[in-house]
Amino acid sequence: MKYNPFGKLDAQASRIAFGGWQLGNTEFWGDMSFEDGVKLVREAYESGVNLFDTAPDYANGMSEKIIGEALHDVRDKVIINTKLGHKADGTTDFSVDSIESQIKESLSRLQTDYLDSVILHNPDYDILSGKTEHFNELKRLKETGLIRSYGVSIDTYDELKIVIEKTNVEVIEILFNIFFQSPSALFTFVKHKKIALLTKVPLDSGWLTGKYDQNAKFEGIRARWDKNTIERRADLIRKMKIMTNDENLTKYAIAFILSHPGVTSVITGVKNSKQLQENIKAESFEIPYKLRQQFIDIYSQQIKNNPLPW
Numbered sequence: 001m002k003y004n005p006f007g008k009l010d011a012q013a014s015r016i017a018f019g020g021w022q023l024g025n026t027e028f029w030g031d032m033s034f035e036d037g038v039k040l041v042r043e044a045y046e047s048g049v050n051l052f053d054t055a056p057d058y059a060n061g062m063s064e065k066i067i068g069e070a071l072h073d074v075r076d077k078v079i080i081n082t083k084l085g086h087k088a089d090g091t092t093d094f095s096v097d098s099i100e101s102q103i104k105e106s107l108s109r110l111q112t113d114y115l116d117s118v119i120l121h122n123p124d125y126d127i128l129s130g131k132t133e134h135f136n137e138l139k140r141l142k143e144t145g146l147i148r149s150y151g152v153s154i155d156t157y158d159e160l161k162i163v164i165e166k167t168n169v170e171v172i173e174i175l176f177n178i179f180f181q182s183p184s185a186l187f188t189f190v191k192h193k194k195i196a197l198l199t200k201v202p203l204d205s206g207w208l209t210g211k212y213d214q215n216a217k218f219e220g221i222r223a224r225w226d227k228n229t230i231e232r233r234a235d236l237i238r239k240m241k242i243m244t245n246d247e248n249l250t251k252y253a254i255a256f257i258l259s260h261p262g263v264t265s266v267i268t269g270v271k272n273s274k275q276l277q278e279n280i281k282a283e284s285f286e287i288p289y290k291l292r293q294q295f296i297d298i299y300s301q302q303i304k305n306n307p308l309p310w
C-alpha cells in the first residue's frame with residue numbers, strides 16, 4: 001500500500017480508505033453484525049489501510065461504534081474521519097451551537113478523545129460559501145485539540161468550486177468516479193491548496209465492479225434506481241467491458257481515480273473480506289493511458305450532458 005500526505009496534517013493516509021457506511025447497516029446495505037464489522041475493520045487495518053471514514057448516522061451510530069471497537073488500541077496509528085450534521089438518532093442538525101456536542105458524541109462512540117478530521121455532511125450552499133460561522137467554530141475546536149482538521153463532504157463540481165474559493169477547509173470528501181467526473185476539472189486547484197481530497201462512491205455503489213447488468217434487482221439504499229437508470233448504467237458497463245476486455249472492472253475503476261493528481265485516498269465501501277482485499281489490491285494497478293482516455297471519453301460523450309442520478 002502506498003500512502004499520501006493527509007492535507008497539511010503531519011500524517012500519511014493509505015491510498016485505499018475504508019468506507020464505514022456499510023458497517024452494521026442492515027437497513028441500507030444488507031446484513032452485517034457488529035462482530036463481523038469489527039473483524040472487517042481490523043482486517044483492513046492489518047492489511048495496510050489506515051484511513052477510516054464514518055458518520056454518526058451510519059447505522060444509527062453503529063458504524064462509529066464498530067470502528068471504535070476495532071481500532072481503539074491502535075488509535076495513534078490511524079486517521080479517523082467522521083462527519084456532522086446528520087445525527088445518530090436520525091435527526092439533522094447543522095446549527096453552529098451543536099457542533100461541539102455532536103463531535104463529543106462521536107468521540108464517545110469512537111472510543112477516542114480526538115478526531116483527525118471532522119467534515120460537515122452535505123451542508124447547504126450558505127455554509128459552503130463561507131457565509132456562516134461553521135468553519136470559525138471548527139477552527140476554534142481545532143485550536144482546543146478536539147479535532148486536527150475539518151472540512152466538508154459534497155457531491156458536485158459547483159459545491160467543490162464554491163467551497164475551495166470561499167473557505168479554508170482542509171479536507172474535502174467528494175463523489176467522484178468514472179460516471180461522475182465533473183469535479184476533476186478542479187483537482188489541481190485542490191492540490192495546490194494542500195487540501196486532503198477523499199473520493200467517495202468510487203465503484204458507483206457496486207456498478208463499476210462490472211457485476212451488475214440490466215436484470216439486477218436492488219434493495220435498501222439502491223432501490224432508488226428506476227428501470228431507465230439501471231439500463232443506462234448496464235449499457236455503459238457493457239461498453240467498458242469491451243474496452244478493457246475484462247468482465248471485472250474493479251481495478252480499472254479504482255486505478256482511474258488514483259490516476260488523478262490531487263486525490264489523497266479512495267474510500268471504498270465493502271461488505272466482506274473478499275471485496276476489501278480486491279480493492280486493496282487494485283491500489284497497485286496502473287491504468288493504461290489509452291484506457292484512461294477512453295473512460296474520460298465515454299463520460300464526455302454519454303454522461304456529461306445527461307448526468308446519471310447518483
Ligand SMILES: NC(=O)c1ccc[n+]([C@@H]2O[C@H](COP(=O)([O-])OP(=O)(O)OC[C@H]3O[C@@H](n4cnc5c(N)ncnc54)[C@H](OP(=O)(O)O)[C@@H]3O)[C@@H](O)[C@H]2O)c1
Nearest residue numbers: 019020021153200201202203204205206209268269275278
Ligand atoms: N454523503 C457522504 O458523505 C457519503 C455518501 C456516500 C458514501 N460515503 C462514504 O464513501 C464510502 C464508499 O461509498 P459507497 O459505499 O456508497 O459506494 P462504493 O464504494 O462505490 O460501493 C460500495 C459497494 O460496492 C460493492 N463492492 C465494493 N467492493 C466490491 C468488490 N471488490 N467487488 C464487488 N462488489 C464490491 C458492495 O456492495 P454489493 O456487494 O452489495 O454490491 C459495496 O457495498 C461509504 O462507505 C461512505 O464511507 C459518504
